[in-house]
Structures are given as structure tokens and as C-alpha cells.
Amino acid sequence: MLSEGRGVARHCAVWGSPIGHSLSPVLHRAAYAALALHHWSYERREVDEASFADAFAGLDETWVGLSLTMPLKEVALRAATTVTRVAAVTGAANTLVRDADDSSGWTAHNTDVHGLTTALRLAGCTDPTSLLVIGSGATARSAIATLAPGGRVVLMVRHRVRPETLAQAEAAGLTVETVGLGEWAAGAEVDAVVSTVPPASVPDLDGFPVATHRDHRPVVLDAVYGSGETRLQRTARERGWSVAEGTDMLLHQATEQVRLMTGHDAPLGAMSDALRVALRDRRDEP
Structure with a gap:
């Protein structure tokens, strides 16, 4: 994670294909608002395996974190310069975080394991x-x-x-x-x-x-x-x-991503509230 840099733009996003359904932006944006990280942004982008390399190479140093969904969890692992033990064991990375001491390096994480473990425990x-x-x-x-x-x-x-x-x-x-x-x-x-x-x-x-x-x-x-x-x-x-609930897995893997990307403990309550509203709105769509 790069220095927070109050007042300096920091960009994160979720990539995958298809990606339009992803609720990750809801969760991460709620976290940034609760943490007063007003210069942080989080977007979604349609990226498949064929387009990943060019998209990744095009990120400038204001980009500090990526969430990866299907079909990118394996190609993201290969793009990292450092791989955590859990990501290596599972052969999959759902998170890439720019290294603090080497801006050209990225570390691959797997926060899905944390999300799954927590969702099962809560049930x-x-x-x-x-x-x-x-x-x-x-x-x-x-x-x-x-x-x-x-x-x-x-x-x-x-x-x-x-x-x-x-x-x-x-x-x-x-x-x-x-x-x-x-x-x-x-x-x-x-x-x-x-x-x-x-x-x-x-x-x-x-x-x-x-x-x-x-x-x-x-x-x-x-x-x-x-x-x-x-x-x-x-x-x-x-x-x-x-x-x-699968949404519990989503929520808790995202809290770990927020911690890794920003260096702050994730505001679980704010993220949970935002997710609940988004799911309600999705159910109410005609």
C-alpha cells in the first residue's frame, strides 16, 4: 500500500468479465466515505484475460489496488511481483496491491479465504x-x-x-x-x-x-x-x-481488501449498511 497521501488522488477498481453486476464499488466507496478518504476512487472495468496485460501495464502510480473477479484470479497471480502464502497455496489472487517500498511492484493476495471462513463462521x-x-x-x-x-x-x-x-x-x-x-x-x-x-x-x-x-x-x-x-x-x-449468505463472503473479503489497500481498518458497519441498501435496490428493480 502506498502512503495515503492526503489530498493526493488514489485509484482502485474491480476488474473482470462480466463486471456490470459487481457490488465491490458499493463496498469500497462506502469505506472511503467513512474513512474520510476523499481523494480515493473505486471503479469497475470490463477486463478479460486477453486484455489484462495491456490494462495492467497502463496503470500509473496513482493506482494502488485492484480487486479481481472471474476470469482474472489466475492471470493476476502471474502478474504480481510478490505472492502471499494463501494466494500461492490456492493459485488464485482476487487482490493486487501496489508495494509501498517499490512502486513498480505489486503483491497478490487472496482475501476470498477470509471471506469464506467468516461467512461460514457467522452461519x-x-x-x-x-x-x-x-x-x-x-x-x-x-x-x-x-x-x-x-x-x-x-x-x-x-x-x-x-x-x-x-x-x-x-x-x-x-x-x-x-x-x-x-x-x-x-x-x-x-x-x-x-x-x-x-x-x-x-x-x-x-x-x-x-x-x-x-x-x-x-x-x-x-x-x-x-x-x-x-x-x-x-x-x-x-x-x-x-x-x-454469499453476500457475507463478499462483504468480508472486501473488508480485508480495504485494509490491505488503504492501511486502515475497514469500517464494517458502513460497508454492511451500503451493501444492504444496494441489494434492496437491486431486488426492487423492475
């Missing part, structure tokens, strides 16, 4: 030892990183697990199982189900298991947010599971 799933993860991309690897060594992960995929995701799980000492989409029996005893795929891609919910844990309720987290309750969330509630 009652603390220190999970077993997960069923739908999908095997960058967000799936962040979910896997919430498990301690010796845990169990079930990867539900359409075809095959991405090799880098399987390698991460095995390197972490996890027991790994692979099942096809809709094969829910393997999820009957997990602490949480984390879906990282579009809601319409989650099939055969008739077979979703009833919660049978005696000491705690298992949790479902659908990482896709903004379109109201998903079929997975609705089915989970009906069958006795707790539901962790």
Missing part, C-alpha cells in the same frame, strides 16, 4: 473438518483452504477436477473424493456445502440430504450472490441446514 460452521465443494476452479480452491490438514473434501464436478485443485487438496493432507454433479449422498455427513458455480448449474436437488448432525447444523454457502434466494439455498433450509 455456525467454525473450523470445518469436511466440505462438499461444487466446482473446482479458483473459488473452490479458496474453499478448500478453509480446511485444516487431515480434513475431508468432496469435489462435485461435471467432468473432472482441475489438476491444480486436486494438487492443492492433496498437498494440504486432505482426504479427497470426487463425485459427479447431483451425487449428493457423499455430502450427507459434511460440515458444509460450498457452491462455486452458477445456481442453474446445480442439478438434482431432490437428492439433497436432510441434516442429520446431532451436535450442529451443517451449512450451505452459495458463493454466487445478487439474484435472491437460490434453489440450493431454499432446498437446504427446507431440509434443516443453515445458510451462509
Whole structure:
């Protein structure tokens, strides 16, 4: 993070494709207002893998932070000069921050793990030892990183697990199982189900298991947010599971981004209020 430089313009943004749905600007702008960072700005920009290199090379030194969403979490990692341990383990970066002591350098972070861990905890799933993860991309690897060594992960995929995701799980000492989409029996005893795929891609919910844990309720987290309750969330509630909101993951990964980019503790209350208003307005749109 560069010196705050009161009165000096500082620019941040979220990049990805598609990007129009992103609520990151709502969260970061609310933080800047609450922190009185009046010369900071936060925008969204449509950037895909093919255009990333030119867009990144075009940033001048007033740019101090980028949030990255799909499909840029892996290409951003390769663009960094320094990679944090969590970003390296997951092979994915959702945050790039300009280095304070070398303005030409950028550090890659993965704050999705923090967001996932916090969202699961708020729903009652603390220190999970077993997960069923739908999908095997960058967000799936962040979910896997919430498990301690010796845990169990079930990867539900359409075809095959991405090799880098399987390698991460095995390197972490996890027991790994692979099942096809809709094969829910393997999820009957997990602490949480984390879906990282579009809601319409989650099939055969008739077979979703009833919660049978005696000491705690298992949790479902659908990482896709903004379109109201998903079929997975609705089915989970009906069958006795707790539901962790994808917007909680979004909020808490963003608070960590604000801290990394600005050097200030994030104003959680202001960011949460802004997110709630934005979601309400989105639901009210015709």
C-alpha cells in the first residue's frame, strides 16, 4: 500500500468479465466515505484475460489496488511481483496491491479465504473438518483452504477436477473424493456445502440430504450472490441446514481488501449498511 497521501488522488477498481453486476464499488466507496478518504476512487472495468496485460501495464502510480473477479484470479497471480502464502497455496489472487517500498511492484493476495471462513463462521460452521465443494476452479480452491490438514473434501464436478485443485487438496493432507454433479449422498455427513458455480448449474436437488448432525447444523454457502434466494439455498433450509449468505463472503473479503489497500481498518458497519441498501435496490428493480 502506498502512503495515503492526503489530498493526493488514489485509484482502485474491480476488474473482470462480466463486471456490470459487481457490488465491490458499493463496498469500497462506502469505506472511503467513512474513512474520510476523499481523494480515493473505486471503479469497475470490463477486463478479460486477453486484455489484462495491456490494462495492467497502463496503470500509473496513482493506482494502488485492484480487486479481481472471474476470469482474472489466475492471470493476476502471474502478474504480481510478490505472492502471499494463501494466494500461492490456492493459485488464485482476487487482490493486487501496489508495494509501498517499490512502486513498480505489486503483491497478490487472496482475501476470498477470509471471506469464506467468516461467512461460514457467522452461519455456525467454525473450523470445518469436511466440505462438499461444487466446482473446482479458483473459488473452490479458496474453499478448500478453509480446511485444516487431515480434513475431508468432496469435489462435485461435471467432468473432472482441475489438476491444480486436486494438487492443492492433496498437498494440504486432505482426504479427497470426487463425485459427479447431483451425487449428493457423499455430502450427507459434511460440515458444509460450498457452491462455486452458477445456481442453474446445480442439478438434482431432490437428492439433497436432510441434516442429520446431532451436535450442529451443517451449512450451505452459495458463493454466487445478487439474484435472491437460490434453489440450493431454499432446498437446504427446507431440509434443516443453515445458510451462509454469499453476500457475507463478499462483504468480508472486501473488508480485508480495504485494509490491505488503504492501511486502515475497514469500517464494517458502513460497508454492511451500503451493501444492504444496494441489494434492496437491486431486488426492487423492475
